[in-house]
Amino acid sequence: QSVLTQPPSVSGAPGQRVTISCTGTSSNIGADYDVHWYQQLPGTAPKLLIYGNNNRPSGVPDRFSGSKSGTSASLAITGLQAEDEADYYCQSYDSSLSGWVFGGGTKLTVL
Amino acid sequence: QLQLQESGPGLVKPSETLSLTCTVSGGSISSSSYYWGWIRQPPGKGLEWIGSIYYSGSTYYNPSLKSRVTISVDRSKNQFSLNLSSVTAADTAVYYCARGSPMSSCIGAPCYYFDYWGQGTLVTVSS
Numbered sequence: 001q002s003v004l005t006q007p008p009s010v011s012g013a014p015g016q017r018v019t020i021s022c023t024g025t026s027s028n029i030g031a032d033y034d035v036h037w038y039q040q041l042p043g044t045a046p047k048l049l050i051y052g053n054n055n056r057p058s059g060v061p062d063r064f065s066g067s068k069s070g071t072s073a074s075l076a077i078t079g080l081q082a083e084d085e086a087d088y089y090c091q092s093y094d095s096s097l098s099g100w101v102f103g104g105g106t107k108l109t110v111l
Numbered sequence: 112q113l114q115l116q117e118s119g120p121g122l123v124k125p126s127e128t129l130s131l132t133c134t135v136s137g138g139s140i141s142s143s144s145y146y147w148g149w150i151r152q153p154p155g156k157g158l159e160w161i162g163s164i165y166y167s168g169s170t171y172y173n174p175s176l177k178s179r180v181t182i183s184v185d186r187s188k189n190q191f192s193l194n195l196s197s198v199t200a201a202d203t204a205v206y207y208c209a210r211g212s213p214m215s216s217c218i219g220a221p222c223y224y225f226d227y228w229g230q231g232t233l234v235t236v237s238s
Contacts (some may be wrong), residue, residue: 002157004140016114016127033215033221034217034221034222034227036224038158040223044159044198044230045207045208045228045229045230045231046214046225046228047228048224048225048226051214051224052214056126057226074216084124089157089158091158091224091225093220093221093222093223095221097173097174098171098174099160099161099163099171099173099174099220100148100159100163100211100220100223101160102157102158102159103157107156107157
């Protein structure tokens with residue numbers, strides 16, 4: 001059971017827009033801690049996708065965007081491409097655990 | 112370009128200690144403001160933060176693993192290490208090392224995200 005809750009899977013057709021939610025509590029996202037997102041392509045290590053809720057590292061396409069409100073955060077992917085098929089994880093900090101926490105991950109399927 | 116590389120045994124017997132090392136290249140592990148951490152991923156499952164060590168040497172551990180985990184730094188070799196004692200089959204996972212970087216104008220552990228990752232190493236616990 002992950003501290004941050006994500007849907008197990010989402011899907012979309014090429015060119016469409018999909019969103020992945022990440023729900024926390026008052027001890028993590030709701031405590032105004034930043035949310036970060038990672039993309040894990042099959043068989044590879046996670047890669048930083050979004051940091052600080054809505055910032056993209058150099059090289060990440062602007063098709064990827066993040067937002068946060070209350071105890072939840074979302075990752076949006078527009079203009080879906082086949083290469084976006086991967087697992088996506090959210091991450092934040094939890095004051096009750098005094099440590100970093102991840103969501104359970106969401107598998108994105110491009111139809 | 113910063114690179115991290117995990118190394119260590121791929122097979123550990125139950126009740127023994129899992130020991131892994133992460134070698135950092137392209138940057139100094141003694142650089143101020145960074146955390147160096149371990150994250151694992153059981154086969155087919157999600158990511159779990161194990162623990163992190165600050166450049167100054169202070170440590171943070173996942174409460175669920177704290178009694179079994181030790182993370183240390185060897186500055187002379189630009190490496191940091193993970194020891195996980197009394198392992199069971201539940202500790203079978205891909206183990207990643209990663210660098211924690213802070214958000215700008217932010218102070219403290221909550222400000223960190225993992226920007227560089229090693230490729231990961233599979234550790235199987237089995238007799």
